[in-house]
Amino acid sequence: MRTETTTKTKDEPEAVLSNGHLGNMSSSRLSSLLASKDRDFLLSPTGSQVKVCDLEGKLVGLLFGANWYAACRRFTGMLIGIYEELRNKVPCFEVVYVSSDENLSAFEAFYAHMPWLAIPFSDVDTKIALNKKFDVEAIPRLVILHPNKDEATVNGGVELLNRYGVLAYPFTNERLEELKKEDKERQENQTLMNLLTNPERDYVLAPPQPDTKQVPVSSLVGKTIGLYFAAQWCLPCQNFTPKLISIYHKIKATVSEAGNGEDFEIVLVSSDRDQACFDSYFSGMPWLALPFGEPEIRELARHFDVQAIPTLVILGPNGKTITRNGRNLINLYQENAYPFTNSKVELLEKQLEEEAKGLPRLVFHEGHHHRLNMASDGNGGGPFICSECDEQGSNWAYQCLECGYEVHHKCVRPIST
Structure with a gap:
């Protein structure tokens, strides 16, 4: 089983949703999915057994995951919060863990943190089915089954909950349409002020220095x-942040020399786990930051559909979104990517094509150890992860036709044969 990658962001959750209202899911349907000829129960966190038929009439989420994959651990932590909030309001919601753990002890260690039900680890046939x-x-994968068997299944629960959290309940087309409408209205009315401020705070933090602490x-x-x-604990962030610091200084110098009134700034939106980690990480940065733990941080991640970090979202002078792919543009074009507009990117793509x-x-x-061939979008190329710098690329690349190895042309170190 391959694991789910997180370098690509998406405009909409990949969910197949249903219309209609909560009805009655037949116990025979649930039994055919979750029980076996030798077992009519599920495990509970207390160690007791819960009859599969007790889930009749409930909205059931099947969580496919494993403790060995960090993305599963991250999503499970988020799902626990959503589950507990929903269970306090909507007792008809339940989750069942379907394990891909490597052994029983790994299953037990992971499941010990979960507040929901599980397929017994020993029932391999049911898990395979x-x-x-x-x-x-x-993985992780969350499949949501509606109580009415005539309603469709939500296959993209991970994407849906990553984007909307508990607001996605009850996971119907009507609810998704409402959320998309709200998103559209929020994007149309988007300004820097309503993104970064709240009634209690109209500032961001300045880079650590003695004379200035807040910037309006x-x-x-x-x-x-x-x-x-970004966050200190994130290895890709640790690799990308020094590069971004260098590019930031170069862009600032360029706009200063131009003297045309333009300016560029970065604001850290931290996913650090505590204040000390945030302070340590921010102390090495030359730009601004939202204060640690602000509620706007989670809302910004949802608003811009941030599925993985590091992510660099670029806003134009009018406060509207230019691109959510700033990290990729920095990797491809360095400081030349500024101001990240479509017209600038098109110009850079043409220049890269001429260079190629x-x-x-x-x-x-x-x-x-194999020969590499120059490839582009038109002859087998396209988006890729460079095997040298481990950053995303697109368009032109050197590609190994024997094993799929791909590398940016700027990362190639040619050798004579």
């Missing part, structure tokens, strides 16, 4: 702003 029925190729958000209006979603015309079609790279 569920994975096959719902075409589970990546109003002073940022009219600038190009990067919202940097002068590159050799075949190379031997010291970091790989």
Whole structure:
């Protein structure tokens, strides 16, 4: 089973949703999915057994995951909060864990943190059947079954909850349409002030220094702003942040020299786990930050559908979103990506295409043992993760036709044969 990657963001959750109201799911349907010929019960967190038929009439989420994959642990932690909030209001919601853990002890260690039911680890046949029925190729995966068997299944529960959290309940088309309408209205009315402030706070934190601690958000209006979603514990963030610091200084120097009134700023939107980690991480940054633990942090992540960190969202001088792919543009074009607009990106793509015309079609790279071929969108290329710098690329790349190895042309270290 492959694991789910998180370098790509999505405009809408990939969920197949249903219309209608909560009805009655037949116990025979649930039994055919969750029971076996030798077992008519599920495990509970207390160690007791819960009859499958007791789930009749409930909205049931099947959580496919494993303790060995960090993304499963992260999503499970979020789902616990949503589950407990829903269970306090809507007792008809239940979750059943379908384990891909490597052994019983791993299952027990992971399940010990879960407040819901589970398929017994020993029932391999049922777990295999569920994975096959719902075409589970990546984890974590959350499949939501509506009580009425005539209603469709929600196959993209992970994406849905990552984006909307508890607001997604009851996971119907009507509810999704309401949320999408709210999103559209929020985007149309988006300004820097309503993104970054609240009634109690109209400022962001300045870089750690003795003379200034707060910067009014109003002073940022009219600038190009990067919202940097990151955290100290995140290894990709640790790798990308030094690069972004370097590019930040170069962009600031460029706009200062231009003297045309433009300016660029970055605001850290932290996912650090405590104040000390936030303070340590922010202390090495030259830009601004939202205070640790602000409620706007979670709302911003949802508003911009941030599925993974680091993510760099670029806002234009009018406060509207230019792109959510600032990290990729920085990796591809460095400081030349500024101001990140479609017209600038199109110009850079044309320049890259012209540059590629002068590159050799075949190379031997010291970091790989096969010959590499120049590839583009038109001849087998496209979005990829560079095997040298581990950052995303697109368009032109050097590609190994034998094993799929791909590398940015700027990361190639040619060797003679």
